[in-house]
Amino acid sequence: MSLKQKIVAGLLKEPFSRFQLTTYDRSKPINMVVGSMFSVYKGWIHSDIETLNLLKESDWAKYFEENSIDRVLAEHVWEHLTPEEGKLAFKHCYMYLKPGGFLRVAxxxxxxxxxxxINYVKPGGTGEGADDHKILYNYQIMSGFLEEIGFTVKPLEYFDENGQFHKNPWRTEDGMVRRSADHDDRNKGGKLGYTSLIIDAYKN
Incomplete structure (x- = not known):
């Protein structure tokens, strides 16, 4: 996306997001992307901090009933929150997901x-946006935070503490993560140049 396109998209994303959040069909499955930036997925409601601040329960309550959302997708959002903020945001997701619904977080x-x-993505790293990163998760830290809230955790893609990469099947229609083993162009030729820690967290 060119700079001009990003500027136009940035000007449009708030009214587009607000329109989606206030007009969605409550009789159909409710799938929501948080921190959607410039991503648009058919069948999903898109939100950003301008329309739904993950840390404000009043923002969630403005658009949703508790126990009403089927899926929440968050790709590279939680690293911008402190550990305390991350736990609070997980709590709000748990409150508003349906029993059996899930959060897909990358x-x-x-x-x-x-x-x-690691140098690219760590807090204060060299990558775009890394100056705002607050925490570098691994599957153990992320799983612990989620389980503390009450979620049942299913890791989808991750490196373990021994450097072994694990990849379990997942469907893009349940939440597309572009920075993943099969969907990032940096992973061509069998080399894992850029992957994410991806976890599905289910509300019981």
Whole structure:
């Protein structure tokens, strides 16, 4: 996307998001993207901090009933929150998801074996947006936070503490994560140049 396109998209995303949040069909499954930036997925409601601040329960209550959302998708959002903020945002997701619904969350992977990757994504790292990163998650930290809230955790893609990469099947229609093993162009030729820690967290 060119700079001009990003500027136009930025000007349009708030009214588009607000329109979606206030006109969605409550009789159909409710799928929501948080921190959607410039991503648009058919069948999903898109939100950003301008329309739904994850940390404000009043923002959630403005648009949704508790126990009403089927899926929440967050790609590279939680690393911009402090650990305390992250837990609060997880709590709000849990409150507003239906029983059996789930949050698909993707963040930079702190156990990635490539030192250049770690330097790119760590708080204060060299990558775009890393100056605002607050925490570098691994599957253990993220799973612990989610389970503390009450979620049942299913890791989808992650490096473990021994440098082994794990990849379990997941469907893009349940939440597209572009920065993933199969969908990021940096992973061509069998090399995992850029992956994410991806977890599905289910509300019981």
């Amino acid at each position: 963040v930079p992977d702190g156990y990635h074996t490539d030192e250049n990757y």
